[in-house]
Amino acid sequence: MTSCTSSEKIMDALSLLDEDMAEEVGRLRGRRPKKPSFMRYGMIAAGFCVTLLCVLQLVPLMGRVPEDGVTGGGGQEDVSLENAGTNNSLTDTGLGSISPTVSESEDVTAGNESKKPEADEEDESQSGETGSVSDDEENLGGGTEGMPGDEPLPALNLRIEGYDGDTVVCTVVGNEGCTFYPVGNVVVLRFDIWEGDPVTENTFTRGSIYSVLFNGGYDNSDENTLYAVVAYQLEE
Amino acid sequence: MTDREIVSLYHGRNEEAILRTKEKYEKYLLKIAFNILNSDPDSEESVNDTYLAAWNSMPPHRPEVLSTYLGKLTRRISIDLFRKKHREKRVGSEYAMSLSEWEDCLAGGEMPEETLETGLLAEAINKFLRSLPKDARNLFIGRYYYMDPLQEVAAYCGMSESKAKSLLFRTRNRLKEFLEKEGFSV
Numbered sequence: 001m002t003s004c005t006s007s008e009k010i011m012d013a014l015s016l017l018d019e020d021m022a023e024e025v026g027r028l029r030g031r032r033p034k035k036p037s038f039m040r041y042g043m044i045a046a047g048f049c050v051t052l053l054c055v056l057q058l059v060p061l062m063g064r065v066p067e068d069g070v071t072g073g074g075g076q077e078d079v080s081l082e083n084a085g086t087n088n089s090l091t092d093t094g095l096g097s098i099s100p101t102v103s104e105s106e107d108v109t110a111g112n113e114s115k116k117p118e119a120d121e122e123d124e125s126q127s128g129e130t131g132s133v134s135d136d137e138e139n140l141g142g143g144t145e146g147m148p149g150d151e152p153l154p155a156l157n158l159r160i161e162g163y164d165g166d167t168v169v170c171t172v173v174g175n176e177g178c179t180f181y182p183v184g185n186v187v188v189l190r191f192d193i194w195e196g197d198p199v200t201e202n203t204f205t206r207g208s209i210y211s212v213l214f215n216g217g218y219d220n221s222d223e224n225t226l227y228a229v230v231a232y233q234l235e236e
Numbered sequence: 237m238t239d240r241e242i243v244s245l246y247h248g249r250n251e252e253a254i255l256r257t258k259e260k261y262e263k264y265l266l267k268i269a270f271n272i273l274n275s276d277p278d279s280e281e282s283v284n285d286t287y288l289a290a291w292n293s294m295p296p297h298r299p300e301v302l303s304t305y306l307g308k309l310t311r312r313i314s315i316d317l318f319r320k321k322h323r324e325k326r327v328g329s330e331y332a333m334s335l336s337e338w339e340d341c342l343a344g345g346e347m348p349e350e351t352l353e354t355g356l357l358a359e360a361i362n363k364f365l366r367s368l369p370k371d372a373r374n375l376f377i378g379r380y381y382y383m384d385p386l387q388e389v390a391a392y393c394g395m396s397e398s399k400a401k402s403l404l405f406r407t408r409n410r411l412k413e414f415l416e417k418e419g420f421s422v
Contacts, residue, residue: 010361011334013361017358018362022382023301023303026382028393
């Protein structure tokens with residue numbers, strides 16, 4: 001075995017480095033340091049563009065606080081629904097013939113008010129700008145006292161307990177104006193989702209508190225199931 | 237003037253060879269010397285010795301790449317000068333830094349000089365370096381052959397200083413393992 005070595009011996013041996021390798025580095029030394037690559041600049045630019053797009057998308061939404069007093073969260077940008085795309089079928093809810101009669105609306109948020117039954121309105125079949133909502137009490141699936149529609153809408157404050165890929169399980173933590181859902185009740189939150197519904201673009205977070213606006217089609221709701229159009233996050 | 241022409245001047249024993257060499261490579265050689273010696277006067281002395289060594293070695297040598305050949309001479313002369321002048325204490329040159337980096341990896345004990353086969357060791361190191369990816373190899377040579385500061389070598393190898401540092405650390409350890417496999421006790 002050849003005995004060696006100390007750091008100095010290694011450095012001595014490096015003096016006998018093959019010239020082609022030394023030459024290659026010698027050429028590098030003569031150049032200017034590499035500038036960041038095009039790819040790097042591209043990534044920085046792409047990041048900037050994405051941020052800019054997000055900001056531009058959020059700015060118009062920030063002012064859209066519902067007129068009915070639901071506060072917190074600052075608007076719809078806080079609303080989130082995880083895997084909301086899987087929740088777009090209302091026919092397989094196991095609740096019978098649930099076929100929301102709310103006609104498709106381009107602007108769901110704006111439609112909340114128009115879908116909300118007017119207290120003074122004698123005609124129970126709501127027909128507004130955004131569509132008609134059948135208020136047939138036979139479809140309420142239980143007593144009608146205190147049902148949404150008899151109470152001023154909204155709002156329920158719900159704490160998100162979980163999401164099973166189809167529905168959001170929540171605990172009622174506040175029910176001002178809507179005693180039909182007692183505080184402490186666990187309800188399943190479903191979304192009347194159709195194409196273009198902004199809810200589908202968001203994600204719920206476990207433990208977060210949301211204020212929920214009912215779907216105009218509250219006739220499909222019961223004490224355990226709640227159809228909402230939008231939910232505003234109140235706190236993390 | 238091309239390298240080939242300068243080498244021809246050396247072979248023709250024309251003293252203009254040294255002037256032309258100085259003109260073309262002095263800055264380059266001073267940089268190598270300074271990395272080792274960390275002293276301007278010592279670096280100049282080392283470079284002057286390099287011209288003399290070049291004069292004495294050509295002929296018979298006829299290097300293909302004059303810069304590499306001269307750089308190798310400067311490196312060797314500078315290391316010798318460093319040892320001569322700083323036998324007792326090490327100063328903060330890049331050479332001293334390089335040595336201390338190696339000491340983290342290698343056993344501290346000095347082996348008897350007579351048992352060291354520098355040629356065999358150099359051969360093993362060359363073999364190891366050829367097995368490395370280009371980036372790692374260039375970084376290693378830049379740092380331990382040219383003894384450029386880490387920041388500088390990282391810059392011309394196109395990587396961050398921290399990446400260069402960790403890559404050098406891994407390469408030193410791999411070299412140690414390699415040398416052990418090759419029969420060197422390190």
